[in-house]
Amino acid sequence: MNRILIIRMIIVVLLVLLFWVGTRDLKIVPKRAQVAFEFITGFVRNSIIIDTLGEKNGRRFMPLLFTIFFLTLGLNITGVIPGLQIASTGLIGMPIIMAVVAYVVFVYAGLKQHGLKYFKNQLILPGVPLLLVPFLALLEFLSTFILRPITLTLRLTMNMVAGHMLLALCFLATQFFFVTVLFNQGNVIGILGIGTFAFGIAFTLLEIFVAALQAYVFTILTAIYIQFSLADEH
Amino acid sequence: MNVVGQLAPLAFGLAVIGSGIGVGIIVGKTIESVARQPELQGRLQGLMFLGIALTEALCFIAIAVAFIPFPAP
Numbered sequence A: 001m002n003r004i005l006i007i008r009m010i011i012v013v014l015l016v017l018l019f020w021v022g023t024r025d026l027k028i029v030p031k032r033a034q035v036a037f038e039f040i041t042g043f044v045r046n047s048i049i050i051d052t053l054g055e056k057n058g059r060r061f062m063p064l065l066f067t068i069f070f071l072t073l074g075l076n077i078t079g080v081i082p083g084l085q086i087a088s089t090g091l092i093g094m095p096i097i098m099a100v101v102a103y104v105v106f107v108y109a110g111l112k113q114h115g116l117k118y119f120k121n122q123l124i125l126p127g128v129p130l131l132l133v134p135f136l137a138l139l140e141f142l143s144t145f146i147l148r149p150i151t152l153t154l155r156l157t158m159n160m161v162a163g164h165m166l167l168a169l170c171f172l173a174t175q176f177f178f179v180t181v182l183f184n185q186g187n188v189i190g191i192l193g194i195g196t197f198a199f200g201i202a203f204t205l206l207e208i209f210v211a212a213l214q215a216y217v218f219t220i221l222t223a224i225y226i227q228f229s230l231a232d233e234h
Numbered sequence B: 001m002n003v004v005g006q007l008a009p010l011a012f013g014l015a016v017i018g019s020g021i022g023v024g025i026i027v028g029k030t031i032e033s034v035a036r037q038p039e040l041q042g043r044l045q046g047l048m049f050l051g052i053a054l055t056e057a058l059c060f061i062a063i064a065v066a067f068i069p070f071p072a073p
Helices: A003-022 A032-053 A055-077 A093-114 A117-123 A130-184 A188-230 B008-036 B038-065
Strands: none
Touching: A003 A032, A003 A055, A032 A055, A032 A188, A055 A093, A055 A130, A055 A188, A093 A117, A093 A130, A093 A188, A117 A130, A117 A188, A130 A188, A130 B038, A188 B038, B008 B038
16 A cells, blocks of 8 residues: 555545545535536536537536546545645656546447448548548548547646646745755745745645546547547548 | 766757647637637637647657666667
8 A cells, every 4th residue: 555545445435435525415406515416517518518518419428427527536636635736647657547448338329320330330430532541541440440549548647747847946945045045054045845834835826636637638538539430431 | 088877868858859849839729719709718728728738748758868777789
């Protein structure tokens, strides 16, 4: 059990508790907590899932997309919670699993909808000169079946890694300027610590925004990939 | 003269030129469209973030290059 695993456990337990308590007794006239809960779930339901996939297919894939959104959001936000301070999506294991799940689901959705014609739909674009078809099919194959899961994984991981490094850099520089330079060496240049501290706070706020944004992007991209698989013509 | 160091930051810098220009174009065009049709702002913002995420992916691939264990020469 290391720190990352403990964080994952805590977040999963918190999410289960949140959804259990949040959906336990729903009133027709909601109180404030229920309004907040319904606002965020309603946002995911309406503007991410239903807007992209439509009513019928949206309902089919809703449990998966909800899980992806809230798991990503929860694991991302641990990067800025004091005491936890590392986003456990910043290790490549978690995003890889989620990207593989998304990959399997969108290929499955296409195969279920179209059968083997799915690959033809995805690879061969209509209205292309016959000579160019193999090259374009190769490109489409690369971008659809190889680069999609890779970019899904790397986007999430590297956002979190870069954010963590920025925060660590800012706060370590603050520590260095204040403690080492200002107090131990008595050098006035340690005042620069104020600047690095301010940047640290600003980047913390940016990280909160990035955590939410990456959860949104991961979910909507999964939804869009599923939508591309389900679409009739390319 | 011997120069010792890592080339990965250079690769990252080069990759960021392209993504930076791309993100700038996306955001600029979104602002233009919102100025033209303010009632579409919500939809355009979603599309903007999507476009930014797709463009940014390139520079995140460049960051990942630093983690590939290339053999030392």
